[in-house]
Amino acid sequence: MYCYECGEKLALVLHNQEGLVPFCKKCNEYRFPQFATAVTIVAANREKDKILLAKHRDQSDYILFAGYVKKGETAEKTVTREFKEETGLNVVKYKYMSSRYNAAKNLLLLNFSVIAERGEPQLDKSEIDEVKWFTFDEALEFVRKDSDAEAFLKAAVADLKKS
Ligand SMILES: [Zn+2]
Known part of the structure; x- marks a missing residue:
């Protein structure tokens, strides 16, 4: 582990609240591990019986809408911005669900469930090839x-069925 400001090798030093934390002697600063944050979006229709999924070129699986949280942006803002960018549709309502850490990508994923406005999706073809509404079981x-x-x-889906 190296300091992300000066490149010095970091040593683990006892921090009075956090236990052992990487520390840069040259900067005289703790360097807490960094990771990226992204949102993933489960998008339902207003009737709450279908899910909109996306597919990228040359891939067989359908995926959830997703995007990195930009610096200075709230996760809520990322959800509405990304969904609009990728589908042309507005988010009517959103709800934070849960998070998972993806070690391979060093990425904290925050999942939101959203209700999309009615309308035909207008795709951003640079990112997404196809979007399709599925029943819960198909999705x-x-x-x-x-x-x-x-x-x-x-x-x-379990949460949508309850509401
Ligand atoms: Zn440093």
Whole structure:
């Protein structure tokens, strides 16, 4: 581990509240581990019986809408901005669900369940190839098994069925 400001090798030093934390002797600062944050979005229709999923070129699985949280932006803002950018549709309502840490991508994923406004999706073709509405059962069938997306989708579908 190296300091992200000066490049010095970091040593683990006892921090009075956080236990052992990487420390840069040159900067005389603790350097808490950094990671990126992204939102993933389970988008339902207003009737709450269908889920909108996306597919990228040359991929067989359907995925949840997702995007990185920009510096200075709230996660709520990322949800409405990304969904609008990727589908052309506004978010009518959103609800924070849960989070998962993806170690391979060093990424904290925050999942939101949203209700999309009615209308035809207008795709951003640079990011997404196709979007499609699925019934709950179909949606669960078309996402990759044992993925973060599947876990988020299962939780969101269970929650939508209750409401
Ligand atoms: Zn440093």
